Amino acid sequence: xxxxxxxxxxxxxxxxxxxxxxxxxxxxxxxxxxxxxxxxxxxxxxxxxxxxxxxxxxxxxxxxxxxxxxxxxxxxxxxxxxxxxxxxxxxxxxxxxxxxxxxxxxxxxxxxxxxxxxxxxxx
Amino acid sequence: xxxxxxxxxxxxxxxxxxxxxxxxxxxxxxxxxxxxxxxxxxxxxxxxxxxxxxxxxxxxxxxxxxxxxxxxxxxxxxx
Numbered sequence: 589x590x591x592x593x594x595x596x597x598x599x600x601x602x603x604x605x606x607x608x609x610x611x612x613x614x615x616x617x618x619x620x621x622x623x624x625x626x627x628x629x630x631x632x633x634x635x636x637x638x639x640x641x642x643x644x645x646x647x648x649x650x651x652x653x654x655x656x657x658x659x660x661x662x663x664x665x666x667x668x669x670x671x672x673x674x675x676x677x678x679x680x681x682x683x684x685x686x687x688x689x690x691x692x693x694x695x696x697x698x699x700x701x702x703x704x705x706x707x708x709x710x711x
Numbered sequence: 712x713x714x715x716x717x718x719x720x721x722x723x724x725x726x727x728x729x730x731x732x733x734x735x736x737x738x739x740x741x742x743x744x745x746x747x748x749x750x751x752x753x754x755x756x757x758x759x760x761x762x763x764x765x766x767x768x769x770x771x772x773x774x775x776x777x778x779x780x781x782x783x784x785x786x787x788x789x790x
Contacts, residue, residue, distance in 0.1 A: 602759070602760050602774065604759075632759065634759065635757070638757055643757050644756075644757075644765075644769045644770035644771070645756035645757030645758040645763070645765075645770040645773065646757040646758075647770075648758070648763065648770045648771065648772055648773040648774075649757065649758050649759045649760055649763070649770075649773040649774065651773070651774075652760050652763075652772065652773040652774025652775055653760065653774065
């Protein structure tokens with residue numbers, strides 16, 4: 589058990605996922621895809637609000653990650669811009685580039701799975 | 712001044728502690744050095760990768776071992 593704890597402790601292999609989680613339907617899809625990526629082990633969804641709020645632990649954890657992925661709902665790209673504010677260049681994805689239109693894309697399992705699969709294939 | 716090393720006890724966390732101790736000794740200052748080893752306590756800082764270092768409650772680095780020189784700079788700024 590102590591050895592397992594050491595492995596938990598640090599360091600390397602950390603992929604953080606920041607969906608925009610915006611108010612629009614495509615933001616909600618991005619949010620659900622981020623959560624699915626966490627469940628499926630493709631990365632760990634993390635708190636974009638903490639980045640924007642300059643919460644030091646969240647900012648420094650983001651800077652220390654091996655890879656940062658953003659999932660924006662639309663071209664406004666709030667998640668990507670928020671992460672760029674702290675000097676990180678993320679690997680960026682956008683839901684509206686995957687065949688979805690803002691305001692006309694209900695948050696369905698089908699939509700979540702489609703975006704998830706597209707991102708997965710590009711990682 | 713309170714300096715906290717966040718980590719569950721891996722070699723990198725121990726190295727970070729050594730570097731903190733060296734920085735404090737070189738600067739000849741008084742500082743409370745605290746090891747935060749429980750995952751739940753570490754998570755309260757929003758930190759998900761370790762080692763991490765906080766000075767007076769502000770996280771300065773996560774996922775890297777800071778050098779004694781870097782720690783000294785942070786300490787001077789925090790004073």
